[in-house]
Amino acid sequence: MESVNSKTNRLMWLAVILILVGGFLAWCIQTGGGRIKIKDVRFVGTDGRINSALLYIPPGVSAKNPAPGIVATHGYINSRETQDGFAIEYARRGYVVLAPDQSGHGFSDPPAFAAGFGGLDTLKYLRTLDIVDKNNIGLEGHSMGGWASVIAAAANPDGYKSIVLMGSSTGTYGAPDGTPTFPRNLLLVFSLYDEFSWLMWGPSIPREIVKTDKLKKLFNSKEDVVPGKLYGSIEEGTARKLLQPPVIHPRDHFSREAIGYAIEWM
Known part of the structure; x- marks a missing residue:
């Protein structure tokens, strides 16, 4: 009969193999098979607070060959890794992506909610990078990260081209109200079963x-907003669209539809 120690050893080695294979598979997915560089960065923000973020750099990007940039911001009581689904897919398509820890979250200094939920500092930092095309920057934020994006857009109205609010809104908890012209080129992805x-x-x-x-004003419409319909003009910066995937609020991070909508808009 097989001894208890022998069984234990076999299970231990099986666990080690599963961990190594799982880790390698995760690395391949995150980096596009090793093509995308992911850097753990820190930068000084408002009042000397240290901000933390992951920086995704596609292949071939350099100071001589800058790429479009995106700030992808997570929501309340989450962290920078929560935005992996968006950051990875954007980076695969050639975008430099900054996925920050909001202020007071993850490795970013407290207090929480400071500096526009961290949005003011992250957009400012992305715009300092010589590998980023400063004329082609987008903002994407989930839930409270959407508020951070709206605040950043208001503080730097010429610093971005388009914005995706994922399960989020304008005019909430310090985020400026939306108008037919602000924010610029807005996609609102608000799920059919969103709890908030x-x-x-x-x-x-x-x-x-x-x-x-509130939504009609943002979309410059007197009638009910029609999901899937393009309002305004992309060329004039007034484009608006509402899309509603059949998921709940936190599921946005893992929804093929939600992530796909965000990619197509940028």
Whole structure:
């Protein structure tokens, strides 16, 4: 009969193999098979606070060959890794992506919510990088990260080209109100079963946000907003679109539809 120690050793080696294989598979996915560089960066922000972020750099990008940039910001009580689904796919398509820890989250200094939830410092930092085309920068934020993106957009109105609010809103908790012209070229991805529709847009039923005056004002529409319809003009910076994948609020991070919508918009 096989001894207990022998069984234990076999299980231990099987566990080690699974860990190594899993780690290698995760590395391949995150880096596009080793083509994308991921740097753990720190930078000084408002009042001397240290901010933490992951910087995704596609192949072939350099100071002589800068690429478009995106700030991808997580929501409340999350961390920079939460945005992996967006950051990885953007980087695979040639974008330099900065995925920060919000202020007071992850490895970024407290207090939480400082400097526009960290949005002011992260956009400013991305714009200092010589590998980034400063004329082609986008903002993407989930939930409270969307508020950070809106605040950053208001503080630097010429510093970005487009914005994706994922399960988020304008005019909430310090984020400026949305208008037909602000933020520039906005995609709102608000899921059909999002638990925070009451906080973001007013109604407790996510489907009904299309009827709110707040959303109609943002989309410059007197009628209910139609999901999937393009409002405004991309060339003039007034484009707006609402898309509603059939998931809940945190599932946005793993939804093929939600991530796909965000990629297509940028």
